[in-house]
Amino acid sequence: MATISAFIVKYRWLVIVTFVAMTIIMGSQLSKLTIDAEFANMIPKNMGFRAATDQIEDIFGGTDLLILLFETKDVLNEKTLNRIKSIAKEVNRINGVDKVMSLFDLKNIKGEDGVMIVDPAVKDIPKTREQREILRQEIMANDLVYETIVSQDFRFTAIIMTMGDDAVDREVLRAVEQILADFPGDEKVTFGGIPYIRENIARDIRQDMGRLMPLGLLIMLIFLFVAFRQVRGVLLPFVIVVMSIIIAMGLAPTLGWKVYIPTILVPIIMIAVANDYGIHLVAKFQEDNIEGHAFSRTEMAQRMFKSLAKPVVLTGLTTIVGMLCLLTHVMIPAKQLGILAAVGIAYALVASLLFIPAVTTLLPMPKPVFYHERHMKHLLDRLLFRLADFVTAKPKRILAGSAVCAVVVGLGAFLIQVDANPESYYDKNHPLVQSSELINDHFGGAQNVSLVFSGDIKNPDMMKKIEKYEKLLKSYPQVGTTTSMAQVVRQMSRALNDSGEVWYDKIPDDRNAIAQYFELYSMSGDPDDFDKLVDFTYENAHLMARIKSLSTPELKELEKTLLSMQAVDKDITLVGGFAMIFSQLARLMITGQIQSLFLAILLVTLLLMALFRSFWAGIVSAMPLVLAMIILFGLMGYFGITLNVATTMLSSIMIGVGIDYTIHFLWRYKEERQTGRDPVDAVKHTIITTGRGITFNALSVIFGFTALLISNFAPVRFFGFLVFVSIFACLVGAMVLIPAILMLFKPRFLEPKHNSQRSEQAISCGYQYPKIPAFDK
DSSP states (O other), X not given: OHHHHHHHHHTHHHHHHHHHHHHHHHHTTGGGOOBOOOGGGGSOTTSHHHHHHHHHHHHHOOOOEEEEEEEOSOTTSHHHHHHHHHHHHHHTXXXXXXXXXXXXXXXXXXXXXXXXXXXXXXXXXXXXXHHHHHHHHHHHTOTTTBTTTBOTTSSEEEEEEEEOTTOOHHHHHHHHHHHXXXXXXXXXXXXEEHHHHHHHHHHHHHHHHHHHHHHHHHHHHHHHHHHHOSHHHHHHHHHHHHHHHHHHHHHHHHTTOOBOGGGGHHHHHHHHHTHHHHHHHHHHHHHXXXXXXXXXXXXXXXXXXXXXXXXXXXXHHHHHHHHHGGGGOSSHHHHHHHHHHHHHHHHHHHHHHHHHHHHHTTSOOOOOOOOHHHHHTSHHHHHHHHHHHHHHHOHHHHHHHHHHHHHHHHGGGGGOOBOOOGGGGSOTTSHHHHHHXXXXXXXXXXXXXXXXXXXXXTSHHHHHHHHHHHHHHHTSTTEEEEEOHHHHHHHHHHHHSOTTSTTTTSOOSOHHHHHHHHHHHHHHSOGGXXXXXXXXXXXXXXXXXXXXXXXXXXXXXXXXHHHHHHHHOTTEEEEEOHHHHHHHHHHHHHHHHHHHHHHHHHHHHHHHHHHHTOHHHHHHHHHHHHHHHHHHHHHHHHHTOOBOTTGGGHHHHHHHHHHHHHXXXXXXXXXXXXXXXXXXXXXXXXXXXXXXXXXXXXXXHHHHHGGGGGOSSHHHHHHHHHHHHHHHHHHHIXXXXXXXXXXXXXXXXXXXXXXXXXOSSOOOSSOOOOOOHHHHO
């Protein structure tokens, strides 16, 4: 330690310039940050439904649907139909729109004198009431249109755009908005579909990044000023945090990574966690800078480093380990968050130990602000005194109360639901959620499930098989409308056969008859009308089902059914669609949560076993974490907070941060026992001294994360609330449960080797304060 501290003093400018240069270099990468709101990209490309969906889109083109809903009393009135016709014509010309479905693009298949006639669903706009009623009956008999782009009550109609592979959501949406402005009307227009959701998320990510970080920094500045009331006490930790944010966020584009919703948490994690190390050093400086101490600037810098390097590194290491446990997640954003946060924290740790002492040697000595008498009268000190008396007087009641709390609160964990639905990112009154509800209620759902059948699609057995599975899917309550070539063939049969005839509304038993249907259609219609349902060679057919609910339990049941169908039927070659991707994402969140949670607890426990050279050290240290996890998941269940893309990563972060408080306490308690204090006095002295630093650290984390409470995304806001719950639970565990355990069981790894031996140098992981006379008598 002496060698490194001497290096800091001797080469102070080299240290300062090095950190500033690294920050500037990484800061130059920030302009390259890009946002990715694509849900499928959260899952590796080679995984399950993501890979299958990509293959389906390779065969049939994009499946992303941008939906425009028009609401009026009767969508068949002349004025509304004229507007729909004009808008549909223009959106067909937008770059990035692959296909358009509207009343003027979908077909009405009918027969006249044995000839198949293919016209637009609305060939002529009705002028009279009688003409409207005739059109209404035609639409109700058209399975390709009714309840697909026209609601049952005819109050809603939709223009559905299938996005091409080269589509840019923002550009397409702007073009559609301009078309709507060019063709105004009285109808209420609502946007919906995956592209609309993606663009909303991308916009809100940009907004969150622009306001959460400044707010978090402001909260941190206020907290530091209240804690230290000194300019350097505010600016030095602040500079470290800003540099760590730049390093962490600049690393993302350097590695070719993009910004997802979870990435929003990185700057806030830096603000809440990375300032802890600087706080320790500033506190040590103020402790030494008191009347009667005549240390020079150089000596002050060296004392900061020598006394705090080891405990700060150890606590920083546990936090980094907790963050890196996110690598067990399969979700790409979780892995990236773990790496970015770990690198940022590591940089803050090293910068705090080197940069702050180096700058300290250049700054003039300030007036002392640390006065023992003043602090003894502080409200926090009075509370700590009372806590110390309570803990040492009633350790058995504390353990019993903790056990009862764990059981009662822990039962709520069984109520936790998993939710990967992007609509749940927003409140119920958000336009995005309201539009999704309209689509689910009137058009069979906004998301889709896809099945691909491979073989001779014109074969009657194959066509009837598609029809059978289509009917099976319709039997599920969460499935709305379905579309397939079997449905098209039945529509053709109704056009070519009269009601009551054998083959009316049926799939023919002869392959040639089916082929003839398609041939007749091509003579009057466009064969490309079905390019989303069958490929050019009629070797692959696409069965699409719209999903009305993305409820995780319902999707899980549907997923099981689809996979069992594929397992027993070799003709079903692919199962995919966004609904299945969401289902897989929910499953991966559960797996990632469990794996990261247990790995974080295991690694942190092993680190503490190594630190204190005792098996029981790891067990004792893990108890506050286990209690905090039980409380966290229990309250999530009771409050109805779901396991989602943000909250699924909380446990690893909480363990990495929360274990620091236990390390602080055990480290100082051991030092107090080494000085000859009995367990009662050692616990009291630790609570009064290091307990103050532990409390400040916990409050800094809690206050730092409060910025998340104004996020646009509900999961991020819940994350901010749960940080308060979990960190407070860790604080109580370290300050109440751990002392009770020490009082009752007196672990040998903390006991002094020789009662008369006093430590040569008492090192505290928290703030070091002068001895309290009440405990030194």
